[in-house]
Every structure is written in structure tokens, then in C-alpha cells.
Amino acid sequence: MNLQYVTDKQGQKSGVMLSLSDWNKIQKELEELKILRDKKAFFAGLKEAFNEIKLIKEGKKEANSFDSLLDEL
Secondary structure (H helix, E strand, O other): OOOOOEEEEOOEEEEEEOOOOHHHHHHHHHHHHHHHHHHHHHHHHHHHHHHHHHHHHHOOOOOHHHHHHHOOO
């Protein structure tokens, strides 16, 4: 990746320039990261749901009503 830094009059870096192909690669990687983060959140929620079911079956937690479930959505 070939970066060019933009500096102000004092020589402080204030920006960066990169090729469009490098930018497109970064954008693609960010999109893949977002997909992975969304999958991770989904599976965490699924795991929590299974743990709740287990507690309900063991009598350690009371099940919510269907209306309560719909209210959460």
C-alpha cells in the first residue's frame, strides 16, 4: 500500500492519500468485518436464548408469555 501524507503549514500530518484500488480493498475488508461482527452478535444472542431455555426447563427461570415476546420485538 502506497500512502502519501498531507501535511499542514507546520508539517503536521492532517490527511492521507492512497490509490483508489487500495481504498477499494479497505472498503471490502471493512464490509467483511461488519458481516463477521453481525454474525458474532447473532450467535451470541442465539447462545443466550439457548441458555434461557435451559434455565426455564430446569425451573430456574420463568418463561415469558407470547405477548411479552412480541413486545420485545
